[in-house]
Ligand SMILES: O=P(O)(O)O[C@H]1O[C@H](CO)[C@@H](O)[C@H]1O
C-alpha cells in the first residue's frame with residue numbers, strides 16, 4: 001500500500017487508464033472490463049483492475065490538477081510497477097476548427113504551472129507523449145472513422161482564471177486545448193522511463209462558448225475510452 005493507493009503489490013496492472021473523475025474510472029470498469037476488482041477507495045479516488053479482451057488493465061482516478069495526478073502517477077509507477085499510463089480526460093478547445101465532441105491527442109503539454117520549472121531549476125522542460133502510443137491511438141481512431149487532432153495542449157493550474165482572454169495567447173501559438181494534468185503525467189513518466197499519452201474529448205469551446213450536454217459527454221467519451229483501451233493493450 002502506498003500513501004494514497006490502498007492496494008497490495010500485484011493488485012494494479014502494468015497498464016493504467018487515468019480519468020480525472022473517479023466515477024469515470026468506475027464507468028470504464030463497469031462497462032468495458034471483466035472480472036473487475038476495486039483495489040482503491042482511499043480519499044474516494046477509485047481504482048479498479050480487470051481484463052479487457054483478455055489483457056489485464058487498471059483504471060485509476062487521478063483527481064483534478066497537476067498536484068493530484070502527480071501523486072497518483074508517481075505512486076503507480078514507483079510502488080506498483082506501472083509502465084504505461086493513458087489519461088482519458090475532457091478539455092476546452094482553443095481553436096475555431098476544434099469543436100465539442102472532437103478528440104485531441106496531446107503530443108506535448110505546455111503549462112502555466114511551476115511544476116516543471118521547479119524540477120529543472122527555472123528551465124523549460126518539454127513534456128511529450130510516447131510516440132508509439134500516439135501512433136497506435138491514431139490508427140485505432142482512424143479505423144473507427146475518427147480523426148483526432150494531435151498537437152500541443154495547455155495543462156493549466158487554474159480552471160477559473162482572472163483574465164478571460166489569457167487563453168488567446170496560447171491559441172495564437174497553436175495550442176489546441178486546455179486541461180489540467182498532462183504536463184505532470186508526461187514529466188513523471190519520463191522521470192521513471194515509463195510511457196504515457198493523453199487523449200481528451202472536447203467538452204466545451206473557449207472560442208464559441210458551446211458546451212456539451214451530459215448525455216453528449218457520455219456518448220462521445222465512449223469513443224475516447226475505446227481508443228484508450230485498444231492503445232493500452234497494444235505493445
Ligand atoms: O475530465 P477530467 O479528466 O477531470 O479533465 C478536465 O476536467 C477537470 C476540470 O473540470 C480537470 O481535471 C480537467 O483536466
Ligand SMILES: O=c1cc[nH]c(=O)[nH]1
Pocket residue numbers: 090091092093159178179180203204
Ligand atoms: O480544464 C478544462 C477542462 C475542460 N474545459 C476547460 O475549459 N478546462
